[in-house]
Amino acid sequence: MTDLNILWPLSGGLLIGLSAGLYLLTTGRIAGVSGLAASAAGLTGTGISTLGLGFLGGIPAGAALASAFLRQAEITLTASAPLLVVAGLLVGVGTRLGSGCTSGHGVCGLARLSKRSLVATSVFMIVAALTVFAVRHVFEGIV
Amino acid sequence: MFARTLAAILSGLLFGAGLVVSDMIKPARVLAFLDITGEWDPSLAFVMGGALIPSSFAYLIRKRRLTPAFDDRFYVPEHGRVDRALIGGAVLFGLGWGLVGLCPGPAIAALTTGRWEVALFVAAMFAGMVLYRLTVGRPAAVIR
Numbered sequence: 001m002t003d004l005n006i007l008w009p010l011s012g013g014l015l016i017g018l019s020a021g022l023y024l025l026t027t028g029r030i031a032g033v034s035g036l037a038a039s040a041a042g043l044t045g046t047g048i049s050t051l052g053l054g055f056l057g058g059i060p061a062g063a064a065l066a067s068a069f070l071r072q073a074e075i076t077l078t079a080s081a082p083l084l085v086v087a088g089l090l091v092g093v094g095t096r097l098g099s100g101c102t103s104g105h106g107v108c109g110l111a112r113l114s115k116r117s118l119v120a121t122s123v124f125m126i127v128a129a130l131t132v133f134a135v136r137h138v139f140e141g142i143v
Numbered sequence: 144m145f146a147r148t149l150a151a152i153l154s155g156l157l158f159g160a161g162l163v164v165s166d167m168i169k170p171a172r173v174l175a176f177l178d179i180t181g182e183w184d185p186s187l188a189f190v191m192g193g194a195l196i197p198s199s200f201a202y203l204i205r206k207r208r209l210t211p212a213f214d215d216r217f218y219v220p221e222h223g224r225v226d227r228a229l230i231g232g233a234v235l236f237g238l239g240w241g242l243v244g245l246c247p248g249p250a251i252a253a254l255t256t257g258r259w260e261v262a263l264f265v266a267a268m269f270a271g272m273v274l275y276r277l278t279v280g281r282p283a284a285v286i287r
Contacts, residue, residue: 009186012165013193019157020194021201026150028211029218031158033247034272041269043276050144051151056251058155063252065156066163073163075253076171077260079243088250088264090239092271095247096280098232102246103158105233106191111198112205116223123230124237125177131241132177 008071020107027051032104033059034095043096098124147213162252165190170244177241228279 023031029051038044040052067073079087095101098120100109105124109117162168167190175184211217240246245253245264253261 006186006189009165009167009189010193012161012163012167013190013195014197015157015161015164016190017161017194017197017199017201019154019161020198021204022150022157023154024201024205024211024217024219025208026154026212027147028214028216030220031154033158033251037247037251037269038272038276041272043272045282050148054148054151055155055158058152058157059159059162059248059251060255062156062159062161063163063168064159064255066160067255070160070164071166073168073253073256075169075256075258075261077243077258079170079260081260081263084243084260084264085267087239087242087245088267089271089274090235090242091246091250091264092239092268092273093275094232094235094237094239094271096232096272096275098229098236101236101248102240103248107194107198108202110191111195112202112219114220114223116220116225116229119225120229120233123233124240127234127237128241129177129179131238132174133180135242136178136181 016103016107017111020103020111023055024108030100030104030108031055032100032108034091034101035099035104038096094124150213158248159252161194162249165193168249168252168256170249172244173246173249174241174244177244 020031023029036052036055039049040056042048063073100120105117105120110121166172166186172184172186175182176187205217243264247268250261250265250268254265
């Protein structure tokens, strides 16, 4: 990764923060994607949420628009199918049990100085970094 | 209700666009941030920093308002305590995130790439949420 230009991450971050701010001030809710996904799927005990569906549908649409007009979104994924399934399950269970992910705890929680979110963000960042370290430098070639 | 749904769609659009502009849609870049002993890519820190500016500002405005624009109250949890569920959940999420570099937002945004890997991850993520709902997260068993 040598193509670092802080204008891209900074402006992309601003858009994400604007989204979270807009969602809070219009709907009164936290823009946390894991919670929105669960509510859109009717997994939060209050039926299927129209707001969750709207937000969730907006994400790929916004990504497609930005990819067409601003910056091409191209991804590489080398993870095997079983690894993708295990990781997906962990992310699904973990974000529900821990009440949030990078957006809900990270972007929104830190912005409102929530102690729970600060703890959660620190924990998942550290665990994710340790996981990457283990996969890349300890068990290289096994996973 | 219509205005609220429209606001949700617009928020989603901005969110998805932000993930592409910041390149956080790319698992390799997220993993390069998490790989602190490797060839470190600090992008994610700038994305977080950039996001916290408008987001913090909105939460400051919130303190001076009694209600949001299109609803009669705020649904923001207050005075929550750090408990085992929070820590345990964050550990499991961190593990899954570190394994492939996808978290919920970027995974859903990356569905636009049409890659089967992303669809498989998202399907497993929803399966994990259902699993939670059927076990520890079922209405009668809220753990503290």
